[in-house]
Amino acid sequence: MLGSMQQPENSYIASSNSPAYQRYQELARVAGISRAFTLSVKLGLYTLLRDAKEKEGLPGLSSQQVAQRLGLQRSAGFRGVTDWLDVLASLHNLRRGGSGADALYSNSADAEQYLSSQSPDYMGGHAVLYHDRTFPQLLFMEHSLKTGVQPAAARSLVAPVTDTFAGAAGASGAAGGGDPAAFALGMTGCNKPAFKSLASQFDWGRYRSLGDFGGSAGVLCCCVAAAQPHMACTTHDLPAVHDAAVQYVQQQGLADQVKVLDVDFFDDSSFPSYDVITMGMILHDWGLEKKKLLMKKVLIDDARQANLWGLMMSLDMLLEFEGENSFDYSFNEFTTWAAEVGFSSTQLIRLTGPNSAAVAYK
Known part of the structure; x- marks a missing residue:
């Protein structure tokens, strides 16, 4: 009888010696792995396990305890929760001690840092x-x-x-x-490392004020304000995320240095004047004409091959903004648009992971 056999190596498929065959099999199945991971974060699994350790002094929780506390299926003979936890353990998100029904699950060090909502590095x-x-x-x-x-x-x-x-x-x-607050929290998780990098890499010494348009929860302004105490920063976004931004700024202890203001990106007025204006989190929302319009009111690799996540984000923008013909862009494209609307020069600053900052100077 043919059946599914677990392989000793940590790979989704190991039934062929061909690397290409294995890669295609992994690509066909990776959506399920990703779904298992994102669900674990949404259900608060890592926060639950951290609380069990810190508040109850427990070394871990069994699959039955996890199921009970998260409201999952616990009927006799049901192995779904155990299989799910073992998938997460194989991804090094969880540690597993023991085996079978007596196995206890706890957070890995990385999950404790990035996936527990109490952590300052929560993403x-x-x-x-x-x-x-x-x-x-x-x-x-x-x-x-x-x-x-x-x-x-x-x-x-x-x-x-x-x-x-x-x-x-x-x-x-x-x-x-x-939920706009949840959307803002999502943007915080994926952008904070890049914003910290920008706050330290860019030459802020010549400037005194920053206006971030499309600032969501105000994370970029907070990162710059914390790293550059001489900067007066203002984060601008739509009224729906105003309260989330005020809360985040206050949590960082930067209310005296970072202001939160509402904005209509496409009304007839010009943006307020600042020494530095950033809008990296809104340019990719729109089609080319609106991109240029926003640039007047004040990145993917050029070969379109190396930055997989930038290209995937461009597809995400198609799904989110549909009729706007939204897309992410390369530095060459940004430079062309900047010249067309009147900027004199541009600069590319490499940040973290697939992120870069494209800077246009007047």
């Missing part, structure tokens, strides 16, 4: 955002590539991002992903 909001918004929309990628828009079925699962930021997601009847 799990991005995983939750991907679980609630991006995954459901990816089901309709074929339709989006053929028509340029998401079908009505997608919008019954996920609130349109424009409704989310307009504060109208609750009225849309969408099933999930419509």
Whole structure:
């Protein structure tokens, strides 16, 4: 009888000596691995395990205890929760001590740092955002590539991002992903390391003020303010995320240095004057004409091959903003647009992971 055999090496498929065959098998199955991971963050598994250790003094929790505390299936003979926890252990998110029903699960050091909501380095909001918004929309990628828009079925699962930021997601009847505060938390998780890098790498000494447009929870301004005490920073975004930004700024103890203001990006007025204006988190939301318009009111590699995550983000923008023809862009494209709208020079600053900062100088 043919059946599924667990392989000793940590690989999803090891049934062929061909690296290409194995890679394609992994690509076909990686969505399930990712879904298991993002669900674990959404359910608060890592926070639960940290609390069990710090508040109850427990070395770990059994699969039955995890199931009970998270409201998962616990019927006799059901192995789903154990299998799920073992997947997470194989990904080095969890440690497992013992075996069978007596096995105890606890956080790995990395999960404790990045996936427990009590940690200052928590990035799990991005995983939750991907679980609630991006995954459901990816089901309709074929339709989006053929028509340029998401079908009505997608919008019954996920609130349109424009409704989310307009504060109208609750009225849309969408099933999930419509909380602007959760969206802001997701942006915090994925962008904070890059913002810290920008705050230290860019030459801020010549400037005194920063205005960040599309600032979400105000993370970039807080990173710059903390690293550059001479800078007066103002984060601008839509009213729907105002309270989330005020809360984040206050939590960082930077309310005296960082202001939070609402903005309409496309009204007839010019942006307020600052020594430095940033808008990296909104340029990719729009098509080319609106990109240039925003640049006037004040990155993917050029070969379009090396930056996989930048290219995937460009597809995500298609799914989120559909009719806007939204896309991420290369530094060469940014330089061309900057020259067209009147900037004199540009600079590329490499940050963390796939992130870079494209700077245009007047």
